[in-house]
Amino acid sequence: MSANQNWGIRLGEMTDFDDILALERLCFTGDRLSSRSLRRLLKSPTAKFFIATKLPERLAGGCALLLSRRDSSRFRIYSLAVSPAFRGIGLGALLLGAAEAAARSNGGRSIGFEARRGNGAAIALYEKAGYLAVGERPDYYEDGAAAILYRKEL
Template identity: 40%
Template sequence: MSDTGPRWHIRAATLDDVQSLVGLEERCFDYSRMGARSFRRLLKGTSAHIYVCTSENGQLIGYYLLLTRKNSRRWRLYSIAAAPEARGSGLGRVLLEHAIHTAQKHGAISLGLEVKVDNSAAIRLYEKLNFAVIDLLPGYYDDGTDGYRMRVSFTDATNQENR
């Protein structure tokens, strides 16, 4: 599942992507940005799965970061970003579907995330892919904004299909 058609290509990130990832963070977020040191550490470790999406011309236009813990099958979508010029194109959904597939392929039973309560576009996308709000996180973000914790369970879907 590395090709998403002629427009985009999704692949595992490498250390060569670090500066482009930092640049995308700066363009996409005005809070809680990850720096080069964090990306390098995660890419060298075993608890992170970072995938990048490039356009036809090779420009990095999106990424996602999944985190795992040893002996846990509950995964976390720590970050997902689409370049401002790619928003509204379906890239966010493609990245999220790829992230879900990656987690499932590696045996995850659920995927959780946090999102700002005022990020209605992201919340709608998550809900379309069966994520549900499981908790309110007062003052969760650096700027004091509340967050939602959302989760999709893969075992529930499997159990419902087998009924």
């Protein structure tokens, strides 16, 4: 099944603060964005939030956070979260595509992402989208789990 035409992607802003925080809580048990970090990121010129929105009620079903660094063509997806109620209909792929398109149009040459070892859904999504595992960071998460580094050349 793929995301139907009622879903669109828009850029997140401060008015999305509560929805983004709620998605983080629904989707992650640890290593969540704190409300303080979220507020800072929403104001940052090097962070872009993408929100999968269902129309007409403007319901937020998922969110991706793309980070850039000044003077670098390497972008990073810091977070990707789809509400459990809307998984499996293509929103993750839609959000990933939007983040990649934004990175490309801002001069990005590659995009990277850390996936928790054993996170089958995220790993399947990234590999299907053409990301390659390029390394590993042991003891990366709060609970000591390792991260696998994925990268895609744009």
